[in-house]
Amino acid sequence: MCLFCKIAAGEIPSTKVYEDDQILAFRDIAPMAPTHILVIPKTHIPSVDGITAENSNLVAHIFEMIPKIAAEEGLTGGYRVVSNCGADAGQTVHHLHFHILGGKQLSTEMA
Numbered sequence: 865m866c867l868f869c870k871i872a873a874g875e876i877p878s879t880k881v882y883e884d885d886q887i888l889a890f891r892d893i894a895p896m897a898p899t900h901i902l903v904i905p906k907t908h909i910p911s912v913d914g915i916t917a918e919n920s921n922l923v924a925h926i927f928e929m930i931p932k933i934a935a936e937e938g939l940t941g942g943y944r945v946v947s948n949c950g951a952d953a954g955q956t957v958h959h960l961h962f963h964i965l966g967g968k969q970l971s972t973e974m975a
Contacts (some may be wrong), residue, residue, distance in 0.1 A: 868959035872906040882933050887926055889964075890934050897944075898967030899937050903930060912949040917942040923960075930964060939966040 870876045871890065878890035882902050892900040905922045909915065915923055934943045943966030948955040 866908065866959045867957050868902075868904050868961060870910050872904060880938070882929065884929075886922055887929060889929070892963070896963075897965040897970065899939060899943070899964065901933060901937070901940065901964040902961045903933065903964065904961045906958060910958045911955060911960055914960060917948055926962060930962065934964055937964075937965075937966070942966065942970075944970055 865873070865875075867876065871878045872888050878888075879901065880888065882889040884904075885906075887903060887905055889901050889903040892902055903926050905919075905926065907919065907922060909919055909922075917949065930945060943964055946963040951955050
């Protein structure tokens, strides 16, 4: 079982921001912005490459909830949503997740 599956199962504690029966959002332990939240499906999907017709409704649900989570966090000036896919992109936990970054003016540099 991967790290994020253990967090979703409650085996590893996290600072939850949002949870429902399909997804979990929690604060990143090494934030790269004043607000840095990870949003994960509770079902294991290894990365963006693992999104299929069968599970894309779960990803759609995540993207429906991201604006609500951002609003609850007070990110009224904007925020960034990032998903790393594979080692070359910096994906260190191979469980699909989306970073919500905000709370300050972010750099326009993406790399």
